[in-house]
Amino acid sequence: MAYLDQIPLNLLILACLTLGLAPFFPEPHIWEKLKMLVAGNLVKPVDIFDLLMHAAPFVLLAAKLLRAALQKG
Numbered sequence: 001m002a003y004l005d006q007i008p009l010n011l012l013i014l015a016c017l018t019l020g021l022a023p024f025f026p027e028p029h030i031w032e033k034l035k036m037l038v039a040g041n042l043v044k045p046v047d048i049f050d051l052l053m054h055a056a057p058f059v060l061l062a063a064k065l066l067r068a069a070l071q072k073g
Contacts, residue, residue, distance in 0.1 A: 012064060015057035022054075027063055030054040 021028040031050040036042040042051065 001067060004060070004067060007060065007064065009061075009064060012057060012061040016061055020054055020057040030058075 020030055023029055030051070031046060033042065033047060033054060039059065042048060
């Protein structure tokens with residue numbers, strides 16, 4: 001978990017706002033993929049890979065914030 005501590009928080013926030021949400025129009029790409037997942041239309045490997053790539057910054061940010069909260073408590 002030391003590698004997670006080495007990633008700056010502001011870098012993860014920037015990654016969420018750029019890679020996580022890009023392209024922004026007509027809707028964020030991750031939102032489109034999550035809607036496909038809920039509808040059961042996320043079946044192509046390229047779509048699954050795309051969801052994982054766009055979700056990775058959010059997962060890392062959540063893990064870092066959770067780790068920081070647990071260390072303080």
